[in-house]
Amino acid sequence: MNVNEVPQDPRNIKQGDTVRKKIYAVGQDGKYTGINSVGWDAENTALKQAWDDIDETLAETEKQVRAGGLSPIPYFMQKNLMDLALLARYMGKWQWQVKRHFKTGVFKKLDSGLLAKYATIFNITTDELINFGKRD
Amino acid sequence: MSEDQFIHYQHAHCESGVTANLLRHEGIDISEPMAFGIGAGLFFGHLPFLKISGVPATTYRIWPGAIFKRVAERLGVKIHAERFKDPASAMQALDSVLATGRPVGMIGSVFYLTYLPEAFRFHFNAHNFVAYGKQNGQYLISDPIIEEVTSIAPGDLIKSRFAKGTPEPKGYMYYVTGTAKDMNMAKAIEQGIKQTCFFMLSPPLPWFGNKAIFLLADKIRTYPKKLPPRKAALYVGNIIRMQEEIGTGGAGFRYLYAAFLQEAGLLLKRDDLSEYSAQLTKIGDDWRNFAYHAARIMKARTTDLVSYDQLSDLLMICGTQEKELFQKLRKLRW
Structure with a gap:
């Protein structure tokens, strides 16, 4: 790739346009040199696809939590871009144990220590965790 | 060696960038491409059975920490590298090295x-x-993928250093403790090239090295048959994200290695290396096309x-060309 071919397609996704990566390209003298790039359409597409998928899944989960079909745990798990395996690893629990906490009935009976641990991992307060999606 | 003397340079790849910046701080004039080549950073791996966030893992780089260690070893630079059991001892160790004025390299999760x-x-x-100092309770950070230096709160740094998942950094940190009087660049370059050829051509398992490029190409062919459309697109998207985003793996790594x-x-006055550089630049263009x-x-x-x-075919072109190139590099006489 020559320096004049270095793509400059702005990465307008979640403040991604604030980073201008350095890319190596061949200059007119045939020598490699570093050039800043604001983004490349192909990469931006892949990045946008990943975020769209996250946002769509999260919106769907939020609906289910608000409808009372799921506890707030899976919502905040997805909001923190975690899957069940990763959340279980952070909690120091088996996946089936964490999965049980997805059930609204089980979630209501969780002790304050466990709730606090979840809240810390999700970077929110215990109140925010408990009250998410509750109907007024 | 006080903290304000640390000079931040932006680079294309995080570990070769950190390596170059840490060595430059010690007065060793080394470019990022040189660090990447001597440290044999180029690799490829595709593990269909290891799913990260639901998609099969693809890697374009050697395991984290390897580039710095290899470059140091090959240039006779003395280093210290360490993992920790708990955040408290990891942060204490970081603070005590920073207090001596030495910048410290670390591995962590981007999420935090x-x-x-x-x-x-x-x-x-x-x-x-790299952390190169502390100011007003914040750690001063030099992250080679961004243009300017920045800072981070201790709590966020702890979370990043002790992130869970695949892999787990466990507070891994590294720094230079002493430099050698004379460095044999020619020998270091030779060792770096030989190691990259070995890792690309020799692994007997299908998931690693050049072979894995063909494995991935075969898998891509099956995506539309085996996966629902949305999932197939996500799998392909992940290959590209691992390739070109923070990881810089695909074309970016080829250009870096070509550099x-x-x-x-130029350094060793060898036209054959320059010729192979030009060939690899073309292969980088093929990865971009993919x-x-x-x-x-x-x-x-x-x-x-x-x-x-068609996509699978494009990847096969990359794999085939690269195989030929590394076979030629392997036969170089030193």
Whole structure:
């Protein structure tokens, strides 16, 4: 790739346009040199696809939590871009144990220590965790 | 060696960038491509059975921490590298080294690096960056993928250093403790090239090295048959994200390695290395073409067999050309 071919397609996704990566390209003298790039359409597409998928899944989960079909745990798990395996690893629990906490009935009976641990991992307060999606 | 003397340079790849910056701080004049080549950073791996966030793992780089260690070893630079059991001892160790004025390299998760825009912040646990001091309770950070220095709160740094998942950094940190009087660049370059050839050509398992490029190409061919359209597009998207985003793997790594071969050719006055550099630049263009085509598939959200077959063919071109190039590099006389 020559320096004049270095793509400059702005990465307008979640403040991604604030980073201008350095890319190596061949200059007119045939020598490699570093050039800043604001983004490349192909990469931006892949990045946008990943975020769209996250946002769509999260919106769907939020609906289910608000409808009372799921506890707030899976919502905040997805909001923190975690899957069940990763959340279980952070909690120091088996996946089936964490999965049980997805059930609204089980979630209501969780002790304050466990709730606090979840809240810390999700970077929110215990109140925010408990009250998410509750109907007024 | 006080903290204000640390000079931040932006680079293309995190670990080769950190390596170059840490060595430059010690007065060793080394470019990022040189660090990448001597440290044999180029690799490829595809593990269909290891799913990260639901998609099969693809890697373009050698395991984290390897580049710095190898470059140091090959240039006779003394280093210290350490993992920790708990955050308290990890942060204490960091503070005590920073207090001596030495910048410290670390591995952590991008997700908790609050100075990066949200767009990049996935649970990617193999990012390298440098802390070069402390000010007003914040750690001063030099992250080679961004243009300027920045800072981070201790709490966020702890989360990043002790992120869980695949892999787990466990507070890994590294720094230079002493430099050698005379460095044999020619020998270091030779060792770096030989090691890259070995890792690309020799692994007997299908998941690693050049072979894995063909494995991935075969897998891509099956995506539209085996996966629902949305999932197939996500799988392809992940290949591209691992390739070109924070990881810089695909075309970016080929250009980086080509820059290394060019610099090595000039330094050692070897035209054959310069020639191989030019060939690798063309292969980098092929990887770009692959990513470009993959993006078109993602946009179209189609699962028509023809486009996935074409995508697979484009990857096969990369794999075939690269195999030939590394076979030639392996036969170099030193």
